[in-house]
Amino acid sequence: MPTNVLFAAKPERWPMYEAPLNAAFAEVGIEAHLATDITAELVDYIVYAPNSTVQDFTPYTRAKAVLTLWAGVEDVVGNQTLTQPLARMVDDGLAQGMVEWVTGHVLRHHLGIDTYIHGQDGEWRKLTPPLAYDRPVTILGLGELGAACAQALARLGFPVTGWSRSEKSVDGVTCLHGPDGLHRALGSAEIVVLLLPQTPGTENLLNAETLPLLPRGAVIVNPGRGPLIHDDALLAALDSGQIGHATLDVFRVEPLPAGHPYWNHPSVTVTPHIASETRPQTASRVIAENIRRGEAGEPFLYLVDRKAGY
Known part of the structure; x- marks a missing residue:
């Protein structure tokens, strides 16, 4: 039957x-x-x-x-x-898609590719980025997707710190957990990637109190969940230069409303929830x-x- x-x-x-x-x-x-x-x-x-x-x-x-x-x-x-x-x-397909998207955008920001894409005005700009091992990256969330992305970036030479709410171990990654671990993980991150689940304990994890813990000019990449970030706090941090750029794939309301400030902000990249189908x-x-x-x-x-x- x-x-x-x-x-x-x-x-x-x-x-x-x-x-x-x-x-x-x-x-x-x-x-x-x-x-x-x-x-x-x-x-x-x-x-x-x-x-x-x-x-x-x-x-x-x-x-x-x-x-x-x-x-x-x-x-x-x-x-x-x-x-x-x-x-x-x-x-495997979900994990591979996320690894490709995250790696692509981390390398994009690491190499300063936007400078050349948007700077074709006749001026010869030469930007030499640090090598990967001088660019600390933090992954918030060490589940299946977070661990896969963390290891992929570590294999490229980035010093990767991973943070989770409970203690975890991932080969090649410095693993931290709990509130104190979050402060340490953010404090060293020139690029931070959010891959946490959406729960009451993770909502607004990046907010007016935690965003200043990041080095000035840090980049945020969020393919996780929109509510992980307090939108008004992020916009204020972008306007002040505390955050240099935010690449966002997920939002509290999807599709992102046409009038939302993210669409026209010069330091925000919006992608339409495509990080990993x-x-x-x-x-x-x-x-x-x-x-x-x-x-x-x-x-x-x-x-x-x-x-x-x-």
Whole structure:
């Protein structure tokens, strides 16, 4: 008897995922009925995006797990109707995409590439940046994505400090944790990258009190979550020169409203939440493996800690 898998995401995602999911199910030996419309009480698993129309999980009495397509779960973890196990998306494609985006923008700021892109006015400007080992970088957040980015930058020669709320260890990275560790991590960072989850404990982590801890002229790169930064405090720090530039991929409201000050600020780069998209081919393999595990009575991968919020 086939395993009933409900695909609960925006309709435009269905053509992108139908074939890769079915192929992944076949690879792991699952006979699955995958569809966007299955009677609720017959659903065994829900492949889920938090912006889908499914917001009440109460009717899904047979569902063994909800498997998200997103790395972030802040939009679903507090849903009181969700009593099934919830697994977030962790996959190689997501990590590789984030590493490429973060590395590209760190190198862009390190090398001063904007000077040449925006300075084609006939003046011969020669800017010699320090070598990577003289440019300290801090990564805030040492989960799967943060650790991958930290190690990639360390391999390029940057002295990388990583900060997390709890103690962690990452090869090649100076790891700090807790409030005192945050002050030390920010104090040395000429470039700081935010890759923390959005929780009550991380909201407004960069604010009017913590931004001055950074060296004057430091660069902020945020592909994590918009609410990690207090917007007004960042704008004030940019205007004063305390922060030299901010490259922002995520925002409190998305799409970023047309009138938002970030759009026209000369020291802000806006990218439209593209740092790391979930790729159907790699994500489908993670989903299929978790369903295989569920059917075999094995532990699910990447289960969310509801109390921690990620």
